[in-house]
Amino acid sequence: MSEADETTADTAPWMARVLTLFPEMFPGFLGLSLAGKALEKGIWALDVLDIRDFARDKHRSVDDAPFGGGAGMVMRPDVLDAALAAARGRSGEAAGAAVFLSPRGRLLDQALVRELAAGPGVTLLCGRYEGVDQRVLDAHGAAEVSLGDYVLSGGEPAALSLLDAVVRVLPGVMGNEASPAEESFERGLLEYPHYTRPADWQGRKVPEVLLSGHHDNIRRWRMAQAEQITRERRPDLWARRCRAQDEREG
Numbered sequence: 203m204s205e206a207d208e209t210t211a212d213t214a215p216w217m218a219r220v221l222t223l224f225p226e227m228f229p230g231f232l233g234l235s236l237a238g239k240a241l242e243k244g245i246w247a248l249d250v251l252d253i254r255d256f257a258r259d260k261h262r263s264v265d266d267a268p269f270g271g272g273a274g275m276v277m278r279p280d281v282l283d284a285a286l287a288a289a290r291g292r293s294g295e296a297a298g299a300a301v302f303l304s305p306r307g308r309l310l311d312q313a314l315v316r317e318l319a320a321g322p323g324v325t326l327l328c329g330r331y332e333g334v335d336q337r338v339l340d341a342h343g344a345a346e347v348s349l350g351d352y353v354l355s356g357g358e359p360a361a362l363s364l365l366d367a368v369v370r371v372l373p374g375v376m377g378n379e380a381s382p383a384e385e386s387f388e389r390g391l392l393e394y395p396h397y398t399r400p401a402d403w404q405g406r407k408v409p410e411v412l413l414s415g416h417h418d419n420i421r422r423w424r425m426a427q428a429e430q431i432t433r434e435r436r437p438d439l440w441a442r443r444c445r446a447q448d449e450r451e452g
């Protein structure tokens with residue numbers, strides 16, 4: 203039995219609250235595989251609120267035209283405020299950070315994933331249309347988080363991706379065999395390449411060192427591969443790693 207199977211949640215679950223105009227998108231793929239099992243076990247919990255339920259007029263409108271003109275519609279602050287207050291009020295102390303998924307936010311990376319996983323949970327606001335009224339973000343001190351430098355049609359795919367990344371590092375979600383310690387980004391490096399059977403596939407051979415059984419050599423080879431791949435593919439990550447190393451060495 204793996205560590206993940208043995209673990210049951212004996213503490214309060216890590217709490218994800220999602221505010222969306224498309225509640226049917228959740229839990230989506232998070233109901234399957236590792237995240238789905240962890241949800242069943244109560245390691246994390248999901249509370250999805252339909253923003254439209256907080257609209258006040260008979261048309262249940264959640265958006266309006268932008269002041270100053272321009273294309274598209276903007277999500278109303280009064281409706282979002284009521285939804286955020288309800289979501290966060292429901293969880294009391296365990297409300298965690300309020301996050302607006304937004305292309306102008308801080309890029310989601312493994313450090314932020316770890317930071318969120320260490321807290322009690324998160325409240326995710328998924329935008330639609332042109333975006334949301336700035337005042338409600340200011341009033342709730344919402345942090346903006348981006349999935350990447352491209353524009354999605356809504357915050358839901360970003361919320362699902364953020365939750366997937368956070369849930370897999372919660373204690374008890376991954377088994378021993380899937381230790382995250384050597385994964386991409388955990389050490390500021392991309393991961394080394396993997397190989398499995400057959401050792402010779404279509405004339406392509408597995409690197410000799412991996413068949414040697416010599417653990418030190420394997421570890422050194424993997425580290426050298428991770429460094430080379432990071433240098434070649436992500437000079438930004440490599441430069442950051444070098445800077446951190448220089449600082450450590452004074």
Ligand SMILES: C[S@@+](CC[C@H](N)C(=O)[O-])C[C@H]1O[C@@H](n2cnc3c(N)ncnc32)[C@H](O)[C@@H]1O
Pocket residue numbers: 302303304305306327328329330331332333334347348349350351352353354355356357358360
């Ligand atoms: C069509 S987009 C609005 C884009 C916005 N007018 C802009 O230019 O930045 C609608 C919503 O999708 C979400 N979204 C779009 N791209 C995203 C990204 N890269 N990361 C996170 N959320 C994103 C945001 O919640 C956004 O409010």
